[in-house]
Amino acid sequence: MPNMNSKAGHKAIRTCVVCRQKSVQTELLSFVLLPSGIAYDPARLLQARKFYVCPHQACLVQMPKWKKRRQKGRRP
Ligand SMILES: [Zn+2]
Numbered sequence: 001m002p003n004m005n006s007k008a009g010h011k012a013i014r015t016c017v018v019c020r021q022k023s024v025q026t027e028l029l030s031f032v033l034l035p036s037g038i039a040y041d042p043a044r045l046l047q048a049r050k051f052y053v054c055p056h057q058a059c060l061v062q063m064p065k066w067k068k069r070r071q072k073g074r075r076p
Contacts, residue, residue: 014052018059018066028052031063038067 012025032041032048039046053059 016054016059017051017070018053018062021054023052023054025052027055029055029060033067038063 013022014025014028015022016028030041030044030050030052032039032046032050034046034048039048041048041050044050053063
């Protein structure tokens with residue numbers, strides 16, 4: 001079977017932290033959590049805890065909420 005899509009075969013699946021929907025990593029926006037707050041990291045240059053969010057406004061606007069929730073429910 002000819003491979004028309006060079007990315008086919010090894011698609012990394014990630015989960016949106018807001019809506020928990022699984023998507024291909026390339027279709028999600030990658031962010032990092034810094035002490036100063038959330039930073040968009042499209043080039044994945046930052047060495048920090050990474051998380052993914054769908055490129056939908058519904059999810060993006062909930063990110064601050066998610067961050068708060070995450071910090072409150074921090075596990076030891
Ligand atoms: Zn989402």
